[in-house]
Amino acid sequence: xxxxxxxxxxxxxxxxxxxxxxxxxxxxxxxxxxxxxxxxxxxxxxxxxxxxxxxxxxxxxxxxxxxxxxxxxxxxxxxxxxxxxxxxxxxxxxxxxxxxxxxxxxxxxxxxxxxxxxxxxxxxxxxxxxxxxxxxxxxxxxxxxxxxxxxxxxxxxxxxxxxxxxxxxxxxxxxxxxxxxxxxxxxxxxxxxxxxxxxxxxxxxxxxxxxxxxxxxxxxxxxxxxxxxxxxxxxxxxxxxxxxxxxxxxxxxxxxxxxxxxxxxxxxxxxxxxxxxxxxxxxxxxxxxxxxxxxxxxxxxxxxxxxxxxxxxxxxxxxxxxxxxxxxxxxxxxxxxxxxxxxxxxxxxxxxxxxxxxxxxxxxxxxxxxxxxxxxxxxxxxxxxxxxxxxxxxxxxxxxxxxxxxxxxxxxxxxxxxxxxxxxxxxxxxxxxxxxxxxxxxxxxxxxxxxxxxxxxxxxxxxxxxxxxxxxxxxxxxxxxxxxxxxxxxxxxxxxxxxxxxx
Amino acid sequence: xxxxxxxxxxxxxxxxxxxxxxxxxxxxxxxxxxxxxxxxxxxxxxxxxxxxxxxxxxxxxxxxxxxxxxxxxxxxxxxxxxxxxxxxxxxxxxxxxxxxxxxxxxxxxxxxxxxxxxxxxxxxxxxxxxxxxxxxxxxxxxxxxxxxxxxxxxxxxxxxxxxxxxxxxxxxxxxxxxxxxxxxxxxxxxxxxxxxxxxxxxxxxxxxxxxxxxxxxxxxxxxxxxxxxxxxxxxxxxxxxxxxxxxxxxxxxxxxxxxxxxxxxxxxxxxxxxxxxxxxxxxxxxxxxxxxxxxxxxxxxxxxxxxxxxxxxxxxxxxxxxxxxxxxxxxxxxxxxxxxxxxxxxxxxxxxxxxxxxxxxxxxxxxxxxxxxxxxxxxxxxxxxxxxxxxxxxxxxxxxxxxxxxxxxxxxxxxxxxxxxxxxxxxxxxxxxxxxxxxxxxxxxxxxxxxxxxxxxxxxxxxxxx
Numbered sequence: 009x010x011x012x013x014x015x016x017x018x019x020x021x022x023x024x025x026x027x028x029x030x031x032x033x034x035x036x037x038x039x040x041x042x043x044x045x046x047x048x049x050x051x052x053x054x055x056x057x058x059x060x061x062x063x064x065x066x067x068x069x070x071x072x073x074x075x076x077x078x079x080x081x082x083x084x085x086x087x088x089x090x091x092x093x094x095x096x097x098x099x100x101x102x103x104x105x106x107x108x109x110x111x112x113x114x115x116x117x118x119x120x121x122x123x124x125x126x127x128x129x130x131x132x133x134x135x136x137x138x139x140x141x142x143x144x145x146x147x148x149x150x151x152x153x154x155x156x157x158x159x160x161x162x163x164x165x166x167x168x169x170x171x172x173x174x175x176x177x178x179x180x181x182x183x184x185x186x187x188x189x190x191x192x193x194x195x196x197x198x199x200x201x202x203x204x205x206x207x208x209x210x211x212x213x214x215x216x217x218x219x220x221x222x223x224x225x226x227x228x229x230x231x232x233x234x235x236x237x238x239x240x241x242x243x244x245x246x247x248x249x250x251x252x253x254x255x256x257x258x259x260x261x262x263x264x265x266x267x268x269x270x271x272x273x274x275x276x277x278x279x280x281x282x283x284x285x286x287x288x289x290x291x292x293x294x295x296x297x298x299x300x301x302x303x304x305x306x307x308x309x310x311x312x313x314x315x316x317x318x319x320x321x322x323x324x325x326x327x328x329x330x331x332x333x334x335x336x337x338x339x340x341x342x343x344x345x346x347x348x349x350x351x352x353x354x355x356x357x358x359x360x361x362x363x364x365x366x367x368x369x370x371x372x373x374x375x376x377x378x379x380x381x382x383x384x385x386x387x388x389x390x391x392x393x394x395x396x397x398x399x400x401x402x403x404x405x406x407x408x409x410x411x412x413x414x415x416x417x418x419x420x421x422x423x424x425x426x427x428x429x430x431x432x433x434x435x436x437x438x439x440x441x442x443x444x445x446x447x448x449x450x451x452x453x454x455x456x457x458x459x460x461x462x463x464x465x466x467x468x469x470x471x472x473x474x475x476x477x478x479x480x481x482x483x484x485x486x487x488x489x490x491x492x493x494x495x496x497x498x499x500x501x502x503x504x505x506x507x508x509x510x511x
Numbered sequence: 512x513x514x515x516x517x518x519x520x521x522x523x524x525x526x527x528x529x530x531x532x533x534x535x536x537x538x539x540x541x542x543x544x545x546x547x548x549x550x551x552x553x554x555x556x557x558x559x560x561x562x563x564x565x566x567x568x569x570x571x572x573x574x575x576x577x578x579x580x581x582x583x584x585x586x587x588x589x590x591x592x593x594x595x596x597x598x599x600x601x602x603x604x605x606x607x608x609x610x611x612x613x614x615x616x617x618x619x620x621x622x623x624x625x626x627x628x629x630x631x632x633x634x635x636x637x638x639x640x641x642x643x644x645x646x647x648x649x650x651x652x653x654x655x656x657x658x659x660x661x662x663x664x665x666x667x668x669x670x671x672x673x674x675x676x677x678x679x680x681x682x683x684x685x686x687x688x689x690x691x692x693x694x695x696x697x698x699x700x701x702x703x704x705x706x707x708x709x710x711x712x713x714x715x716x717x718x719x720x721x722x723x724x725x726x727x728x729x730x731x732x733x734x735x736x737x738x739x740x741x742x743x744x745x746x747x748x749x750x751x752x753x754x755x756x757x758x759x760x761x762x763x764x765x766x767x768x769x770x771x772x773x774x775x776x777x778x779x780x781x782x783x784x785x786x787x788x789x790x791x792x793x794x795x796x797x798x799x800x801x802x803x804x805x806x807x808x809x810x811x812x813x814x815x816x817x818x819x820x821x822x823x824x825x826x827x828x829x830x831x832x833x834x835x836x837x838x839x840x841x842x843x844x845x846x847x848x849x850x851x852x853x854x855x856x857x858x859x860x861x862x863x864x865x866x867x868x869x870x871x872x873x874x875x876x877x878x879x880x881x882x883x884x885x886x887x888x889x890x891x892x893x894x895x896x897x898x899x900x901x902x903x904x905x906x907x908x909x910x911x912x913x914x915x916x917x918x919x920x921x922x923x924x925x926x927x928x929x930x931x932x933x934x935x936x937x938x939x940x941x942x943x944x945x946x947x948x949x950x951x952x953x954x955x956x957x958x959x960x961x962x963x964x965x966x967x968x969x970x971x972x973x974x975x976x977x
Binding site for chain 1: 815819820821822824825827828831832834835836837838839840841842
């Protein structure tokens with residue numbers, strides 16, 4: 009089936025989110041829709057899926073003009089969508105979720121189970137139709153979404169930022185599935201802003217910027233070319249940095265073991281050290297103990313044993329307050345949950361961890377003058393795009409939210425800086441900025457730990473790389489280590505020439 | 512304009528300024544000696560501000576909670592007006608003359624309509640005259656004219672204090688339904704000080720109230736402690752502690768030698784000593800006592816505590832997002848407990864006001880008079896802000912003061928007043944309902960989106976020209 013979008017225009021009031029967009033997707037090809045967050049990709053796909061009505065232009069399937077009043081029409085016409093945020097009911101089983109909305113068509117629960125098994129076998133998914141969604145890992149949940157779309161005989165499948173929530177391995181597996189689907193003749197629209205994925209899988213690439221098609225790119229284009237097209241200006245993708253100048257500051261972690269709530273070792277006898285002036289990147293697939301490791305440093309893990317010494321002072325067993333007061337700056341993995349109070353203004357968030365004593369509090373009262381002055385300064389210095397310092401942080405974009413977190417954490421005297429997934433969910437422009445801030449912190453002689461699941465980021469930032477696997481450190485290797493051997497280490501294989509876990 | 516959420520669909524906001532060099536602003540030099548080499552950091556030439564996906568995935572209860580809390584003044588006024596209309600319909604429907612005349616409505620509709628009008632107008636005029644200005648006795652002097660107003664303030668006094676006890680807990684994300692128990696302990700403690708000690712006049716009443724506040728704070732703190740350190744839900748705990756307090760104090764009131772009035776078999780305490788009674792502010796004929804001033808002071812204190820103090824900053828942070836508060840080094844458990852201590856303290860003030868101001872002739876286990884529960888309504892109507900609670904408390908005080916007159920003068924059942932109050936809560940708790948009734952735009956729909964889009968477009972075109 010060939011899908012054609014002709015001159016699609018969608019306006020919201022005076023704003024044109026999509027401006028005469030033409031797009032053609034043929035059966036058996038993967039068509040990438042590349043663009044920054046907010047470029048209008050999602051609007052376009054919502055028009056296609058019948059969630060929005062286009063103001064101008066038309067949708068054609070095999071040359072026939074279609075009118076979609078809602079997603080139901082789109083589904084019946086053979087368009088399926090795998091949403092970024094899954095549209096699944098967590099307490100339902102796989103089969104029940106697939107059945108939902110198509111009770112008759114699938115022939116009841118038995119039919120749905122049959123269908124799940126059938127599709128599951130076809131793609132080698134190994135999904136139990138009776139498993140509850142909430143018990144499944146994210147990657148598997150996504151497969152359920154795919155099964156749900158395929159169970160409606162979708163001929164055109166739209167993947168909306170499907171890799172945003174996946175680990176590198178799950179991403180690779182998803183790509184294999186997409187290729188298999190393509191080979192079976194499905195037309196695939198792949199929406200993303202990740203350049204590596206685009207180059208790996210796309211047959212054709214359409215770049216969208218500010219609601220308009222900027223052009224088509226060939227899959228052979230370099231990432232720099234693609235990024236420049238996407239952002240509309242030359243982009244520096246590699247992190248510029250000088251060789252590290254080590255200082256005497258030092259974080260030393262030895263024999264750190266963290267138990268989770270049920271007594272299992274989530275961090276297992278981890279030892280490493282970071283000197284001032286260098287960046288130690290902790291790589292690894294999500295869920296191999298990185299989160300718990302950083303939380304243990306911050307004092308959030310009650311069941312941690314071993315030793316964490318910062319400039320000779322023991323941090324383990326101290327409260328979060330004491331750890332922060334010892335000069336630890338921390339960028340949490342999930343900024344919305346752990347980093348910011350969405351209802352607070354930018355100014356309030358910038359003093360979130362300095363609610364006692366100078367400079368913001370005197371005699372138990374918040375000094376609004378000092379707070380606002382600090383906030384105004386940071387707003388400029390960190391280029392936080394907002395109306396003013398009293399804007400609620402929850403209304404900011406992810407990039408600006410992360411800048412608020414960075415401005416706060418780097419805004420006080422530091423002895424150690426720990427950043428967990430610092431660029432997750434950010435666009436190219438913000439990533440550049442965050443990376444430059446991390447490197448500048450390192451160059452100020454502060455020990456820096458960056459936890460990331462993005463191999464590009466790890467390789468770009470690190471002076472040394474520690475790879476974690478199942479709670480332990482597989483090895484600590486120089487930044488120049490090849491991606492292949494890093495990949496093997498992430499799967500638990502010990503490198504031959506590594507420094508060893510105790511390095 | 513600040514509160515417009517960004518959407519995934521919005522185009523990129525263009526650059527307005529250039530930013531060169533990104534050295535982290537470490538405030539003062541960190542504890543590092545080594546001077547960093549001048550390092551060129553890749554300077555983003557023109558950074559494009561962007562929108563990332565901000566799809567909120569919050570739990571539905573939390574957002575419902577926030578919606579209830581986030582009511583504004585317009586909504587409160589509309590809710591009150593709507594409930595007055597509904598109340599009017601009920602007053603008319605329950606009026607005997609209206610019922611009688613409705614039998615021949617189609618023959619002479621004017622009879623029923625005028626009866627209905629008289630019933631409603633009479634009832635609301637009685638409400639007004641009973642709670643604000645007694646126009647009927649205007650010729651008897653200014654004092655008689657404004658006496659209802661002072662009655663309103665008198666009724667509002669404990670409601671305001673207790674409302675603060677709910678409001679402050681709300682702000683920390685806690686639902687304090689334990690007002691009854693906290694007030695009872697406070698009343699018992701303040702009452703005990705009031706009837707069993709002999710102290711100098713002003714000091715005695717102040718000590719009694721202080722002891723009451725402490726007692727309420729302890730009872731609230733127990734609930735907070737259980738919530739913070741065991742995870743027991745504060746709603747369950749506070750409700751159950753109400754019963755513990757109620758029956759414990761009933762027992763003490765029944766037991767000679769504890770709180771029972773010697774020489775009495777009834778579960779009632781002795782009367783307050785003269786020095787332990789809150790003196791009237793103006794003297795006869797006004798019954799308004801200094802407790803009202805204490806309530807106003809409590810509002811002012813609460814306002815400072817929530818909005819200006821370091822502790823309030825932590826309170827609100829924990830209320831909005833405990834995880835972020837934890838990561839910022841706040842002791843969430845301690846804050847949870849402290850919030851309940853303060854909540855219990857405000858409730859304690861209300862309980863102490865009851866024994867030292869409202870009922871000074873000896874109290875029973877009904878001394879709380881349901882104020883602990885009315886306080887929830889007051890706090891909701893006041894949007895959980897201190898001054899909002901103050902005005903909501905005044906309104907409910909007016910309902911109480913006027914309600915008696917409505918009943919006495921017009922024969923309107925007191926229950927109808929309660930129905931009106933309950934409708935106010937219903938409308939306050941369901942803003943979309945009121946918005947739908949008045950055709951106001953629901954948030955997050957078109958008009959707001961349009962405004963935002965227009966702003967984005969303006970920014971966009973500006974950027975393109977540049």
